Amino acid sequence: MDQQERGKTTIINLLMRFYDINSGEILIDGKNIKDVNKESLREAIGIVLQDTVMFNETVRENIRFGKLESSEEEIIRAAELANAHSFIKRLPHGYDTILSDDAGNISKGQAQLLNIARVILNNPQILVLDEATSNVDTRMEVKIQEAINKLLKGRTSFVIAHRLSTIVNADKIIVINNGEIVEMGSHEELINRKGIYYKMYTGIFEEADDESNLADAENN
Numbered sequence: 001m002d003q004q005e006r007g008k009t010t011i012i013n014l015l016m017r018f019y020d021i022n023s024g025e026i027l028i029d030g031k032n033i034k035d036v037n038k039e040s041l042r043e044a045i046g047i048v049l050q051d052t053v054m055f056n057e058t059v060r061e062n063i064r065f066g067k068l069e070s071s072e073e074e075i076i077r078a079a080e081l082a083n084a085h086s087f088i089k090r091l092p093h094g095y096d097t098i099l100s101d102d103a104g105n106i107s108k109g110q111a112q113l114l115n116i117a118r119v120i121l122n123n124p125q126i127l128v129l130d131e132a133t134s135n136v137d138t139r140m141e142v143k144i145q146e147a148i149n150k151l152l153k154g155r156t157s158f159v160i161a162h163r164l165s166t167i168v169n170a171d172k173i174i175v176i177n178n179g180e181i182v183e184m185g186s187h188e189e190l191i192n193r194k195g196i197y198y199k200m201y202t203g204i205f206e207e208a209d210d211e212s213n214l215a216d217a218e219n220n
Helices: 003-015 038-043 059-064 072-081 085-090 108-122 138-152 187-193 196-201
Strands: 045-048 126-130 156-161 172-177 180-185 213-219
Touching: 003 126, 003 156, 038 045, 045 108, 045 138, 059 072, 059 108, 072 085, 072 108, 072 138, 108 138, 126 138, 172 187, 172 196, 180 187, 180 196, 187 196
Parallel strands: 045 126, 126 156
Antiparallel strands: 156 213, 172 180, 172 213
């Protein structure tokens, strides 16, 4: 596991309290997360990862895992907001289609849309997106980004991304290089600064994709 992957994993694990920090503190609305019940904290945070987790259940049940007591209408509404409803209706048995163990009977992009529908159903207060549009084709990326834009509204969101087009509208962008924060500001501020972010965005940062550069966006 390279330094970039350790950094991303650490951010998510600390925020979710899969393990606690040794020094300092993480505050949400001014309250230390160590003082918050872990179950309540995790219920308040929705995560959309690069690699989706699907279960050998129907499409309906895979979405319902976001909120087990959801009604049929709520599930369909979440699928519509996630841009998933149209492709679901084209599946052999629609919402009753059973996914294979590895979700091999749908595309990676379609699995991501189902994952987004699941998060929408849960209606979290805080959202974490970790390379959510990676490994999909351009057409599907547009659909996923549209769904994510709906999901972002009204939430504090942390977006971990190399595709900088996904974070240009963030309130604050944090650029991490070799485990260190090297720049911080809005897209416009960082472009005007003509530093690492500028070079990454304009495509002239040598081997940017191979180095440990991570742009984290925090939307408030």
